[in-house]
Amino acid sequence: MDEKFIEVKQLYKTFHTKKQDIEVLKGIDLSVGKGDIYGIVGFSGAGKSTLVRCINRLEEPDSGSVRIGDQEITSLGKAQLNKQRRKIGMIFQQFNLFDSMTVAQNIAYPLKMAGASAKEIGARVEEMLALVGLTEKRDAYPGELSGGQKQRVGIARALANQPDVLLSDEATSALDPQTTLSVLDLLKEINQKLGLTIILITHELEVIKYTCHRMAVMEDGKLLEQGLVKDIFQHPQCDTARNFIGVYNKFRSDYWQEEAK
Amino acid sequence: MSLYKYSFWEVLKHAFSAEVWERVVPAISETMYMVAVSAVFVLVFGVLLGLVLVMTSKEGLVPCKSVHTVLSAVINCFRSLPQVIIIIVMLPVARALVGKSYGSNACIISLVASCVPLFARLVESSLLELDKGKIEAAKAMGSGNMRILFQIMVPETMPSLVRAFTNAVVIIISMTALAGSFGAGGIGYIAVTYGYTRFEHDLLFATIIVLIVIVQAVQILGDTISKIILKRRHLI
Ligand SMILES: Nc1ncnc2c1ncn2[C@@H]1O[C@H](COP(=O)(O)OP(=O)(O)OP(=O)(O)O)[C@@H](O)[C@H]1O
Ligand SMILES: [Mg+2]
Numbered sequence: 001m002d003e004k005f006i007e008v009k010q011l012y013k014t015f016h017t018k019k020q021d022i023e024v025l026k027g028i029d030l031s032v033g034k035g036d037i038y039g040i041v042g043f044s045g046a047g048k049s050t051l052v053r054c055i056n057r058l059e060e061p062d063s064g065s066v067r068i069g070d071q072e073i074t075s076l077g078k079a080q081l082n083k084q085r086r087k088i089g090m091i092f093q094q095f096n097l098f099d100s101m102t103v104a105q106n107i108a109y110p111l112k113m114a115g116a117s118a119k120e121i122g123a124r125v126e127e128m129l130a131l132v133g134l135t136e137k138r139d140a141y142p143g144e145l146s147g148g149q150k151q152r153v154g155i156a157r158a159l160a161n162q163p164d165v166l167l168s169d170e171a172t173s174a175l176d177p178q179t180t181l182s183v184l185d186l187l188k189e190i191n192q193k194l195g196l197t198i199i200l201i202t203h204e205l206e207v208i209k210y211t212c213h214r215m216a217v218m219e220d221g222k223l224l225e226q227g228l229v230k231d232i233f234q235h236p237q238c239d240t241a242r243n244f245i246g247v248y249n250k251f252r253s254d255y256w257q258e259e260a261k
Numbered sequence: 262m263s264l265y266k267y268s269f270w271e272v273l274k275h276a277f278s279a280e281v282w283e284r285v286v287p288a289i290s291e292t293m294y295m296v297a298v299s300a301v302f303v304l305v306f307g308v309l310l311g312l313v314l315v316m317t318s319k320e321g322l323v324p325c326k327s328v329h330t331v332l333s334a335v336i337n338c339f340r341s342l343p344q345v346i347i348i349i350v351m352l353p354v355a356r357a358l359v360g361k362s363y364g365s366n367a368c369i370i371s372l373v374a375s376c377v378p379l380f381a382r383l384v385e386s387s388l389l390e391l392d393k394g395k396i397e398a399a400k401a402m403g404s405g406n407m408r409i410l411f412q413i414m415v416p417e418t419m420p421s422l423v424r425a426f427t428n429a430v431v432i433i434i435s436m437t438a439l440a441g442s443f444g445a446g447g448i449g450y451i452a453v454t455y456g457y458t459r460f461e462h463d464l465l466f467a468t469i470i471v472l473i474v475i476v477q478a479v480q481i482l483g484d485t486i487s488k489i490i491l492k493r494r495h496l497i
Contacts, residue, residue, distance in 0.1 A: 056401055058397055058400060058401060081403075082403040082404070082405060083403060084403070085400070085401060085402060085403035086402065086403040088401070090398070090401040090402075092394060092397075092398065094392075094394050096392070096394040096395050096397065096398035097395075097398075098395060098398075098399075098413060098416075098417060099417060099494050099496060100416035100417050100419065100494065101416075109399075109402065109412075110402045110403075113402060113403060113404055113408065114403075140495075141493070141494045141495050142494075143494050143495030143496045144495040157402075161402075167401075
């Protein structure tokens with residue numbers, strides 16, 4: 001396994017608001033292997049979203065670098081960046097589907113942009129619909145879908161152009177547990193089938209434990225701990241990780257067991 | 262027929278007589294012409310300026326403070342003037358552009374000058390309502406600005422844009438009537454010259470009825486189109 005398919009080095013980002021400057025990323029170093037599902041967990045406001053948004057430069061980092069494969073993302077000009085972005089899929093908590101387009105048109109959108117022919121688009125859309133199990137919903141509008149179905153469309157749209165990387169920012173946070181599970185299963189399936197590298201942001205430890213191979217713990221703009229999920233769960237090193245796992249265990253504990261003690 | 266001589270009901274009844282409508286119908290077509298031509302200009306320029314406002318704003322796709330500030334200020338200037346004043350101000354402009362400062366074409370110029378800034382603001386607020394997440398999703402897929410603008414922003418906000426344009430057309434209609442009193446012709450002209458100056462109240466009533474019917478029709482049409490789009494997208 002290529003240990004450093006995605007490499008983030010010394011990433012800094014400060015937001016300047018009228019009232020104050022908020023330093024959100026304080027020197028992030030991160031490497032993700034090819035074909036990995038990499039989880040990043042942290043409490044609200046830790047800077048997780050800002051970090052992934054810097055990876056495809058929806059947010060411009062102040063300094064530092066991001067590399068994917070042999071492409072230095074942070075040094076690209078606008079046109080090249082747009083081209084590169086077509087190879088980086090992204091899914092969102094609020095799905096962000098286009099309400100004016102049908103499911104099929106949503107999935108076709110990135111393909112049109114990449115200049116695929118009508119025939120290619122048709123075939124690829126069918127393939128994607130089958131992958132996410134929504135073939136019957138081809139001509140439905142997002143407005144008539146459930147949250148889980150919307151996220152499946154989001155995933156299909158993100159994958160349509162055969163990206164190398166999928167960024168997922170709280171993609172399951174608006175879904176019920178059962179739907180969350182099915183979406184995570186889908187992500188695991190495409191990770192294995194397509195060898196896709198996934199960065200998965202969440203504040204739910206269960207999601208990471210279920211899906212990811214490796215993980216990082218983020219707090220206040222820094223990655224405090226990185227490693228195999230198993231290691232961090234068994235031997236959390238930093239306070240935040242311990243805190244997280246403490247909360248996680250608390251939720252899992254049963255009061256009837258507590259009482260029995 | 263004046264209300265000073267005849268009863269209200271007699272005047273109202275006479276407002277539907279052939280004699281009255283012979284004079285009102287040509288005015289209607291004149292008004293329709295002015296409204297239609299103005300509406301086309303307002304649609305084109307209003308959408309363009311509205312898009313520029315949104316694009317150049319601080320959170321826009323191509324932030325450009327100088328363009329935004331200047332355009333915004335100019336629009337505000339026009340918007341702060343009452344319509345009567347815009348008509349008067351535009352008279353010399355009309356003379357320069359179409360050769361005379363009265364008549365339908367001159368009127369169209371003041372209608373456009375007054376309603377483009379208004380519609381540009383309506384377009385702006387419609388587009389600003391769009392969920393930023395959708396624009397981000399389009400960006401994340403590597404879309405260029407023009408594609409985001411015309412394939413995402415405009416279609417996504419279409420129901421709201423249709424409603425905004427409906428409002429603009431209603432305002433154009435009422436303004437056409439106002440411009441009529443400055444020699445633009447049309448329904449407004451009839452209402453002012455016959456209804457006000459010559460006390461032919463049957464004609465006045467006829468123009469009121471026509472205006473109400475036209476505005477209702479426009480409003481219902483606009484609402485219906487907007488609803489059809491929303492229904493098709495299952496958003497209502
Ligand atoms: N555009 C912005 N302007 C100013 N401040 C911002 C902006 N975006 C994010 N922030 C601030 O940066 C900090 C980190 O935000 P971020 O969204 O990255 O956190 P997060 O870890 O994703 O949190 P959550 O779990 O709630 O999504 C927050 O304090 C937030 O207020
Ligand atoms: Mg976030």
